[in-house]
Amino acid sequence: MSALFKSEPYFRPMHEDDLDVVAAIDYAAYPFPWTHGNFRDSIESGYSCWVYQHDEFIVGYAVMLLAVQEAHLLNITVAPDWQGQGKGRAFMQHLLAVAHDYRAEAMFLEVRPTNTAARRLYHSLGFDYIAVRKGYYPSQYGREDAVIMRKELNHA
Numbered sequence: 001m002s003a004l005f006k007s008e009p010y011f012r013p014m015h016e017d018d019l020d021v022v023a024a025i026d027y028a029a030y031p032f033p034w035t036h037g038n039f040r041d042s043i044e045s046g047y048s049c050w051v052y053q054h055d056e057f058i059v060g061y062a063v064m065l066l067a068v069q070e071a072h073l074l075n076i077t078v079a080p081d082w083q084g085q086g087k088g089r090a091f092m093q094h095l096l097a098v099a100h101d102y103r104a105e106a107m108f109l110e111v112r113p114t115n116t117a118a119r120r121l122y123h124s125l126g127f128d129y130i131a132v133r134k135g136y137y138p139s140q141y142g143r144e145d146a147v148i149m150r151k152e153l154n155h156a
């Protein structure tokens with residue numbers, strides 16, 4: 001472990017106090033970021049909202065909707081300075097475990113076809129392509145499709 005860090009990173013529920021930092025990371029990570037209000041609404045709606053904490057740093061966060069035995073991943077972000085170090089994979093494994101504990105039968109998510117890093121991550125975790133939502137995302141060229149991916153969660 002690096003001597004720079006006092007403890008192992010861990011996952012904890014997102015709180016209102018986190019939202020200035022979370023919204024700032026989202027602004028840095030996406031051309032079309034969520035607002036502070038989008039995150040606040042997610043917490044107030046009871047969505048499964050998580051922060052990845054590494055000492056004093058929030059290095060990532062995620063928002064997932066758990067309903068009617070399904071998990072819908074709405075946002076997962078690793079802060080740009082922390083990407084490419086295994087944190088996205090660890091976060092996905094945490095979210096899959098949360099969804100499994102909720103007894104969700106499957107997790108769904110949407111991803112831009114151009115988002116190679118995210119698509120590779122999801123595919124390596126067993127997500128399959130199930131559909132395309134035409135013109136789902138805003139993009140600098142107008143609209144961009146979303147690829148919908150699904151992973152079944154086993155409860156054997």
Ligand SMILES: CC(C)(COP(=O)(O)OP(=O)(O)OC[C@H]1O[C@@H](n2cnc3c(N)ncnc32)[C@H](O)[C@@H]1OP(=O)(O)O)[C@@H](O)C(=O)NCCC(=O)NCCS
Pocket residue numbers: 029076077078079082083084085086087088089090110111112115116117118120121124
């Ligand atoms: C997508 C994201 C969450 C991945 O998190 P990360 O911490 O950078 O990813 P990890 O280091 O855990 O890598 C996991 C896998 O992702 C893929 N990946 C990560 N970075 C990649 C890159 N630059 N190019 C290609 N594949 C990449 C690889 O399959 C990698 O597995 P490997 O290391 O065994 O090859 C992160 O890049 C991110 O937050 N991006 C901006 C926001 C975003 O696009 N979120 C997803 C919206 S659907």
